Amino acid sequence: MRARVFVTLKRGALDPQGKAVCTSLHQLGYREVTDVRIGKCMEVTLGGLPRREAEQRLKAMCDKLLANPVIEDYRFEVYED
């Protein structure tokens, strides 16, 4: 089983990376781009657990380690491969 965990900066928090990338996209002529926000995407492979339990444990991993609740939000999707 695999899970894809997305960690993004909370709305409202400054995203210097996204800002810089947006600027250079403009300089490259991609004026249609109005905003860029950059986050992490983690591909987690898990040994066989019942789906529900896997989801509970993933939530715990995010709260504990994968995301920083003070400045980041997260969501994840579990899928079989």
Next chain:
Amino acid sequence: MRARVFVTLKRGALDPQGKAVCTSLHQLGYREVTDVRIGKCMEVTLGGLPRREAEQRLKAMCDKLLANPVIEDYRFEVYED
């Protein structure tokens, strides 16, 4: 219109960060985790363009700037919001 761009490390490319996260997850008792790969997820907001054109231009942005072909693969999905 928005696009979500996923940039992931090529298989074979080193991912020390993913390794480190995997190890700490083990230390936290999440032994079911067998692998973690860390990539970027970019949320790009674009001003009105026909979808096909948007997709072409996004591909160009990725090839040019958003991903480095030596170490990274990318994929993206365009969606209306």
Next chain:
Amino acid sequence: MSRDPEVTRDLALQHGMTTEEYDHAIEVLGRPPSYTELGIIAVMWSEHCSYKSSRIHLKTLPTEGPRLVQGPGENAGIVDVGAGIVAAFKMESHNHPSYIEPHQGAATGVGGILRDIFTMGARPIASLNSLRFGSLDHPRTRYLVGGVVTGIAGYGNSIGVPTVGGEIYFHPSYNGNILVNVMSLGIARRDKIHKGIAAGPGNPVIYVGSRTGRDGIHGASLLASSEFDAESETKRPTVQVGDPFTEKQLLEACLEAMKETGLVVGIQDMGAAGLTCSTLEMAARAGTGMEIELDRVPLREAEMTPYEIMLSESQERMLLVATPQTEARVRAIFDKWDLEASVIGRVTDTGRVLVRAGGRVVADVPAASLADDAPRYQRPSARPAWQDTVQDLQLDAVPDPADGNAALLALMTSPNLCSRQSIYQVYDHMVRSNTVVRPGSDAAVIRLKGTERALALTVDCNSRYCFLDPIEGARLAVAEAARNLACSGAVPLGVTDCLNFGNPEKPEVMWQFIQSIQGISEACRAFETPVVGGNVSFYNETEGKGINPTPTIGMVGMFEDVRSAMTQWFRREGDLVFLMGEGEPSIAASEYLAVVHGREAGRPAAVSLAREKALHDAVRAARNGGLIASAHDCSEGGLAFTLLECCITGPEGAVGAEIRIEGKGRLDALLFGEAPTRIIVSAAPEGRARLEQLALGYEVPVRLLGKVGGSRLTIAAAGGGSVDDLETAPARAAWIGALKNHLAS
């Protein structure tokens, strides 16, 4: 735009104001404040911005000196370092934000102090930091250390200012309140200094740098001016995220603008209390007023209220006053650096700051009375009842070991004495290619390109001393800073301090604060080092538990000739080892007592400032006379540990030494007892007579301890046989590896 809440006494209290302060505000305005005005006044009169509990005491600090160019009152103090160059430096705390989000908190702390420096027209060339964390077994400590260190590194490395020194201590009193004090120093040509003044009615007021978001609203007023409790969570503002890249652009653009004569009239960073603080302070300093159009402020988020815009603490922003003639040129420079610059108002002669938004006046307040006539409190102070208890130490109750090896090994790898290499290695301490003495010696040394000169920098504070005896602890902190500079061969020029304390509304805390200021004042007078600026951080208290009083001292010294710079480690086989100075070493208040016997009690040995100064002069003279090869401050860990450091701290590896120490009394006091006014030097045998001659001239005792050589450090006591004997190479490895092990979860 959302409607403002109605201003009531209750709302004022929620803003951390007292009833009296609210009445005073109404008096100053001649009417009740509007919502935006309430926010402005609350933040200006917050402890952090107004120094209401500390001002009257800070006034007693010595701020005069032959080399002083700018004392307290500006964004940073300035001293003359010769050759037409001045050095601007300052230390600031970012304690509360760093506890909430260690990485960003520390990063934006670095960003803030750097702006304080380049706002004076000085280019930052070195940073230091003084960090205090809880005990290693506290669940949050490792996480906080990791975050703070990467935060400092991430910002400092990126902007290209070397982090050349600092200190880190672990102590349970910081479990709920870590300390992150950052110091920075910059240099400028003497005729290019700038100040935070809004002079010249009619002049344009220009906003430059990042856009304004809802970052850290109430960061200063609520976070740094009240204790932590469960509620802090809910009070928590949007965490400020540092953007070192934008700050680097801002730094270059500002310096370029300030280099052109007459372009910039006044400039100030938007730090704590952002637009509010900068507009009011700049107008107050110039005795002018300002008219501000909030509609012209570049915003990052839609629908921000005037209240939010005035109180936002978004980073990487500056407020600048130009002239109608230079406005265009200023814009051009910021445009070159891809930064926004927008004229948001004009200087007036009304003495008031008038703020408009959407065509209506949202605030109209008198600048001077809010900035300068903020409330000042002579808070009650009282010596804690427990002070006598902690000072009382029954020595005979403490066992005196027969030999020192076990204790020396324990000290060597203890969290507070082991090597900091694993930390300072993640800081770029070499960028700008000026670093002559890197982290790892008593003081860092930075050469001044284009001259023969160099500067030495150090930060010091032993908060255990300060806890056990606040006034003596403060004197000792200044003395140690000066001693560290002397060991590097430098002459001290000035001091910046960062005074970290608990809740000033508690008489015991206020007593600790007043005692510390008195101690700093006495010592700074003795070393002729004016206090050119600094910072006060109160309310370092969680659930009623306060930190050890921690008055961190940052001291800057100078070399006329960089080649006289010195390091602490032994350099040559066969050199003689001497102890210069003297002091009655005692295990009271010592690191040894804490590490080996698990006790923190007694009174730190008192320092005679006159004898301390004489010692420093003697060591400098010996260096300049080419008589000594190394000098090391003998402080925490005592004589034995200091000797070990002389053997193992050199970058090229370990050396040995054969030592014989005289002295009566306890062996552990002899080996590990602490006392000020002691420096270990190494010197070529030929120079011995001249060294002793020279010391005599300064009435400084100098005692031969032994000789550098071999691969072991052996210490023999006059009485018995060898009391310490170890291979230095493995010791060095253990000493270097210890901190990583402590921090490995």
Next chain:
Amino acid sequence: MKFGIVIFPGSNCDHDVYHVAKHVLGHEAAFLWHKDDGFAGVDCIVLPGGFAHGDYLRTGAMARFSPIMKAVEGFADRGGMVFGICNGFQILCEAGLLPGALVRNAGLQYICRDVFLRCDRQDTPYTGRIKPGTVLKIPIGHGEGCFFAPEETLKSIEEKKQVVFRYCDSGGQITTESNPNGSLRSIAAVCNERGNVMGMMPHPDRCAEEVLGNADGRRIFDSIVHSWTQARRTRL
């Protein structure tokens, strides 16, 4: 001779290189602005260390699109010396002027300390005064200096002798312990096939004067000057 030092937004070793070129070597030095699309009368281009565009997204990713880079590429095509130090090396890789990529240090941490380098070839403009096998002590200061390239690229780099310096111990031995960042094959510096473009992660600009306690870095700059002098002789 004249050094041209490119200032990207976020460069922070530009002044260090300028100081070495002008005040240590006593040659001419000029800053080149990233927004300019040309330069003239320059004998060696240096892309200095720093954090161009904050190194946000990827090191060097945005800098390579600066207008000046077109001119730099042209200059390199004509055989001009192009020297990338640290961030400059990262930019040259992103720009495709040098093979491979520089990724996060194996230890995940930024590292600032002295390392030892073994010179692998003398026939480049950057090592003309350094015999193969010579060991230099040069400081590093980077968080993303791990040299990476796919196996086939590595093979061709080695075959074409494009590795100029490798991390080693003080005795010149290539060991895992002496590799500070996990670089494949301990690669610290590579050049292009022609040898006129070189990038290195360590900082010779930080150790080119005795007052800083180490002048090993100067030997690389002396080599640059030497090869320029040679070239001019043959021209005359």
